[in-house]
Amino acid sequence: MAEELTIGFLPLVDGCLPILAREHGFAEDEGVSLNLVKDVSWATVLDRLLYGHSDAAHMVAPLAIATTLGRGRPAQPLSVPFVLGLNGNAITLRSDIARLVGAEGKLGDPAKVGAALAEVVRERAAAGSPLRFGVVHRYSSHNYMLRYWLAACGIMPDRDVEITTVPPPFCADALEAGEVDGICVGEPWNSVAVERGVGQIVLATAQVWRRGVEKVLALREPVLAEKRGTVERLIRAMCRAGKHFVDPANWEANAAILARAEYLDGDPVLIRRAISDQLLLARGGEIVEYPDFMFQYREAANFPWVSQAEWLYTQMVRWDGLTFDSANAEKAARVFRPDVYRSALIGTGEPLPGASSKVEGSLRQKTSVSTQQGTMTLESNAFFDGRVFDPSHLAEYIAQLG
C-alpha cells in the first residue's frame, strides 16, 4: 500500500521535481503516491500547508524562514529537507529602460548594468517618478536577489526605487501597463513578457549569486517528524527526477508534461527554453545560452546547506529592518535539515558533502570538496560583487552590508 503525500505548488517551471517524480513513476517506485495541489498565490500554498490541506509545499525559500520566525503570521516552525533548485529567475526591464542600460542582445555584466541603471534611477527620482520593480513575494529569493544587486550598485531599495509585489502571471501585464518598470520573476514569466514585446531580459539571477538558493520543499516540523520515512522516500524520488530533468534527452518530454493544464498550463516552447538554459532576451532577437540558468541536480544542488538558510536570515534582517538576534538566527538555521537529506540518500549513488555549512561565495573555480559519500566538485558560487558570506560571522556580515 503506497503512502500518500499531498504537495502544494505554484505553476512555475521550478515546481518540476515533485511533478516529474509523480509523472515518471519515481515516487511510485519508492512506494509514495503523490497528490499535487495547484494554487495561485504563495499565501494560499502556505495556508494549505499550515492547516493540513497539504503535507509539503513548493515554496520560496525565505517564506519558510519567515513563517518559522512569525513574520506576517503566528510563528509555526517549518522544515526544509530538500532544496528544489537554485536560481532560475531573471530580471526583465521595460524595453525603453533596457535600451538605456545598454543590455541589448546579451546578458549584461551585473555591475555595469547596475551602474547604468543608477543613472536612470537618479533621473526618474529627480523627475518625481521613481523606478518601480515588481517581485513575486516579499519573502522570495527574487526580492532578496534584486535588492542585493541594486544595493551593491548604489541603488537603495525603498529609498531610490520602489519594490512591490506582483503575482507572476500578471508581470507582463504590469510591465505593459507601466505599473512597474522591471520585474524579477521565475520562468516562464520573463519569456512571456519578452514574447509580448513588453520587456527585455537583462540579467539572470544566477549572475547575481552564481549558486543562489531558490525554491524549497517545506513541511511543518511535526509533519516531517510524523512522516519522516515517507518524506525520505520522496527525497530519493525527487533526486531521480532531478537527474532526469537535467538530461538533454528528456527536455522535450519534460517540457510537454510541465506545460499540461493541470501543471503550468503554459507554452511548452517557453518552458523548454528555461529547462535547457536557452533564453530569448528580446523579441526578434537571437536565443542566448546561459549555462546553469536553472540548477536542479549537479553538485548536490538539492542539499539544504545551513549556510544558505543563514544567508536568507541576514537578508530578512536587512530588508525588514530587524535587529540581529542570535536566537532567531539559530531558529532560521534549523529550518534547513541536512540530516534528513543525508539519511534519505545514504547508501545511494548520490554524493553527500562532508560539511553541512559552507562559506558562500568563496569559490572562484572548480574545487573538490570532502564528502561523506561519493565525490563532489563545486564550481564557482560567487556573488557578483565578490563579497563572501561566512556563516560564523552573521552580525558582522549584516553590518558590512549596511
Add this chain to the structure above:
Amino acid sequence: MRIAIVDESAARASVIQEGLASLDDCEIFVVTERRGLVARIGEIAPDIVLMDLGNPSRDVLEEYFAVSRALARPIAMFVDESDDETIAASIDAGVSAYVVDGLAANRIKSLMDVAVRRFNAFARLQSDLDEARGRLADREAIDKAKRILMDSRGLPEPKAYAEMRKAAMDQGKKIAEIADAIITAHKLMGGK
C-alpha cells in the same frame, strides 16, 4: 464595522454580502476588480477583509498590510492564535480573513461563521449547477444521437433509445457516453 469582500467572482461576492447583511452594524464593500485593488482597500479602510483562497492577489494584499502605513491600524491574517478552529474552518471553506488589530474576538467569530456558511453554500450551489448543466448537456446529446439512429436506420424513437441503452449496458458505460460516440462517429462519416 467595515467589511471588504474581495472576490473576482461577483456571484459569490453577492452571496457572501447577502449573508453578512443580516449582521448588525456592518457596512459592506465588494471589490471584484484586480486592478487598483490596494488603492481601493486604502479608501475603504476596512476593519475586516475577506478574500477567497483562489484569488491571485492575496500576496499583493498581504504585502500591502505588511508595509503600508496608510491604514491607521495594523491588519493581520486572522485574529490571533487562540481561534484556530475558526481559521481552520475558513481555510476549509476557501476564504481567508484579514482583521484589524484589536477587534473584539466574539464579533469576528460570529462574522466568520456566517462567511464560512455562505462560502460553503456557494460551493454547493456551484456543484449543483455544474451537475445540472452536465445533465442538460447529456440530454441534448442523447436526443441528437437518437435522431441520428432514427434517420440513418429508419428506427422508431423508442427503438433507437432502447438500442442505445442496450449498448450502454453491454459496455458498462453511461448512455450519454454512447450518445457522444454516435455523434462523433456520425461527424467522422460526414454527417452533420
